[in-house]
Amino acid sequence: MKKLEQSKLIGNKTIQISGSKSISNRLLILESLFKNIQIGNLSNSQDTQLLKKALLENTETVDIHHAGTAMRFLTSYYSIAEGKTTILTGSGRMKERPIKNLVTALQNLGVEIEYLENEGFPPLKIQGRKITETKVDVPANISSQFITSLLLIAGKLEKGLEINLVGEVTSRSYIEMTLDILKKFGIQASFIGNLIKVEPYNESNQSAVINYEVESDWSSASYFYSFAALGRETIHLKSFYKESTQGDSAIAKIYEEFFRIQTIFTEAEHKLTLQPDLNFQFPEKIVLDMNNCPDIAQTLCVTAAALKIPFEISGLGTLRVKETDRLLALYNELQKLGTQTEITDNTIKSLNFNDPEENISIKTYQDHRMAMSFAPFCLIKELNIEDEDVVEKSYPMFWEDLSKILNKE
Ligand SMILES: O=C(O)C1=C[C@@H](OP(=O)(O)O)[C@@H](O)[C@H](O)C1
Ligand SMILES: C=C(OP(=O)(O)O)C(=O)O
Structure with a gap:
């Protein structure tokens, strides 16, 4: 008290x-997927520490406690970890926070994801695989984190990804923040009307070091x-x-x-x-x-x-x-x-x-x-x-x- x-x-x-927890958590996922960057003023929040630990340790069961962005971002991240099975779980409250629209979108892209307790909520069992589909619909009125989660992996897919945002778009500023960060990584994207298109990442960009001051x-x-x-x-x-x-x-x-x-x-x-x-x-x-x-x-x-x-x-x-x-x-x-x-x-x-x-x-x-x-x-x-x-x-x-x-x- x-x-x-x-x-x-x-x-x-x-x-x-x-540093901003939202920016920091996007950078950690992108760093792990694409390349090394020099991050200054990384968030000292517990949510960022939890995500950092999960990415470093790469264990089979990952408990993300109460970190919403980490839970949602890692769902897509582990979905493209070919051949790896991950159990992604969190706190009691995390098990009550919705994730269905994101899971359905990934399932429609061909990923095998199972709900281990209640339908539509964590914990999840994710079987990572190569995604070859290129288009997906996502209801955008529950959480923008679902969209960001897909955007963060989109550049890693062979042909990129087109995301059609269905219905009202909530917390739009956070989607725009993600697109801005992708741009800094050299990942091209457009957001016109309700359609976001992300181009595949050009591996020849790999060598250019990015300094990112959060x-x-x-x-x-x-x-x-x-x-x-x-x-x-x-x-x-x-x-x-x-x-x-x-x-x-x-x-x-x-x-x-x-x-x-x-x-x-x-x-x-x-x-x-x-x-x-x-x-x-x-x-x-x-x-x-x-x-x-x-x-x-x-x-x-x-x-x-x-x-x-x-x-x-x-x-x-x-x-x-x-x-x-x-x-x-x-x-x-x-x-x-x-x-x-x-x-x-x-x-x-x-x-x-x-x-x-x-x-x-x-x-x-x-x-x-x-x-x-x-x-x-x-x-x-x-x-x-x-x-x-x-x-x-x-x-x-x-x-x-x-x-x-x-x-x-
Ligand atoms: O993408 C992000 O970093 C966030 C998006 C927002 O969530 P919703 O899109 O679920 O409203 C916000 O409330 C949260 O604290 C952080
Ligand atoms: C909603 C928040 O975080 P998250 O959704 O990432 O748990 C927040 O920080 O206010």
Whole structure:
């Protein structure tokens, strides 16, 4: 249990955030399939460590715990490991997170994959083989990770791959991030309408060494936007770029529009300065579709609840199948801050704001983002965060970094 006393924000501190977990996990798979690259600022998240270990050890049974990207990316990776049988499993929650659309797509490409417990969910038994098919349909409304998973192996197939995205495309920014990284590896791809075409990798590219400096993680940066919005002090974050491929960089625009936090980029130092406008007036209401940046939805809901600004967020269907049912978790825990909400399959809307509870203890539901998104509320009132170690999944240094910017009141 982490006790966060009521605190004040110390101005002008600099926080060094580690590399994007999404970019890092794509790079590790590509490195293993295609060639050696020099990776700088690799994510120190537990999810990245787990994936790295799985790729290095190459055992028959692989337990990926709660790392969603690793689970989905490795499903395709082991599907093309010719002659190798792999059992791919994960935590209790991972066994409840959907994977059927990806498995069906790989089965349609000729791979033998068996569900070892429940149909449509891990654990999987995968019999790797050479894929010769060239086209596949994939429903794109459940998780973009299914598409990324196929894209990461596509260049390895003899004739490349055409992926037809069926239905609404969720978390599109993550697909675009994957295509950008493929390009850096020299893998040609196009994304027109609902069709993605990837050309086979040209082996003569093999010799050119790539240096890839991973931009720091914008999802992790989001919590500092929340601190700046509630504490109205300047915070510096490193190492970020002005043009980001991470969809969660939308946090800068969102917090500028609704909370008057200006983001200033210092190119030379790859530094972001989060600078609150002190003459800030609350917006009347926040209405936003966050389908493109689902991981920062919890951050925004807590900031809005703390400031008692009515909000109505849509595009959040995927939150139901993440580390926990994040809409339900928000509904439960925001009540402790005094905020009543109404949730549907894919939206959350505030109904009214009352005083926070006396002794607030936030449950985290094994979800790192529940712990980190509620932490900034300590600028309003003291609170406890249960199972604080959950932050390791994406941001192991989170509590240490907070201690640098908080002063007990
Ligand atoms: O490709 C990725 O790196 C991710 C895609 C998103 O998942 P969905 O596409 O399942 O929404 C996001 O929520 C997750 O944290 C990371
Ligand atoms: C949803 C997340 O991760 P994953 O799907 O990779 O477990 C996340 O980090 O918020």
